[in-house]
Amino acid sequence: MSNRKPYVREMKATWWQKHNFYRMYMLREATVLPLILFTLYLTFGLGALVKGPEAWQGWLDFMANPVIIAIDILALLASLFHAYTFFGMMPQVMPIRLKGKLIDKKIIILSQWAAVAAISLIVLIIV
Structure with missing residues (x-):
């Protein structure tokens, strides 16, 4: 047995910030976060619709909150960015x-x- 230690290259948590390609990749992958929230809102909206008019009105009031509207706009922009990058790579992949x-x-x-x-x-x- 050898007493030599194997070389282990240091990998910092910010490795992806050094190159534009990796930054764009991480940004593209992060587009799922606002879409998850949007999907949860819609799922709860369906549940409120089933529960009756009062629950539905409560969900509508919740959706009228400016923070929720901002998250919905962010989700729309994220999905458009995701589509843009996906459509751009499609001719190369297929x-x-x-x-x-x-x-x-x-x-x-x-x-x-x-x-x-x-x-x-x-x-x-x-x-």
């Missing part, structure tokens, strides 16, 4: 070929945003 030719990355990204806009419009019309 290149699409049509008749043997690669489709331009811009067309793929724009078609994804067009699908988001169309689905959002359909939901707005239904609701």
